[in-house]
Amino acid sequence: MREIFTAFALLWVIGIALLMESVHLSMSMGAFVAGVMLADSEFRHEIEVDIAPFKGLLLGLFFIAVGMSIDFEVLAREPVRVAGLVVALVGIKTIAQWFLASRFDVPSAQRGYFAILLSQGGEFAFVVLAASLAARVVDQRLSSLVTLVVALSMVSTPLLLLLQRRFSRFGGDDGLETATERKA
Structure with a gap:
């Protein structure tokens, strides 16, 4: 019955996505709403395990579609504006996350990492x-x-994390050591 359960979950997502499309909203928005509804069910963990193989594939297709829709002529025409x-x-979100980190009791050594990690625009x-x-x-x-x-804010995040890590070494502990480094 596991296959039927997986098929039902996928049909649920597709059905709600098509319903959203029929009222002239984004199918992606429908898939998101369906995911939220399924996440609230008592079968959440089973669904998550069953759909895991599809998640990476669909996420990859989503980002391929986004990448294909990027108009790099905008960057060529208006590089300073972009x-x-x-x-x-990235700057405004980094500053906001820095202040939120202190509000949520993120250790001070990890606040920079936290702020930069969440500084990008979201999917x-x-x-x-x-x-x-x-x-x-x-x-x-x-x-x-x-x-x-x-998209460029997403590309900047790993680069900023590398810079943050490099500069935090000059100032001492960056708070990001691994478990094996802590044991040593």
């Missing part, structure tokens, strides 16, 4: 942009700009 928006997005921005573009709330030019800025 760079400024990326710096503003849900792509879903919201697609829905707003379909509803004609934003035009294609603005959607292309925001998509590029969010």
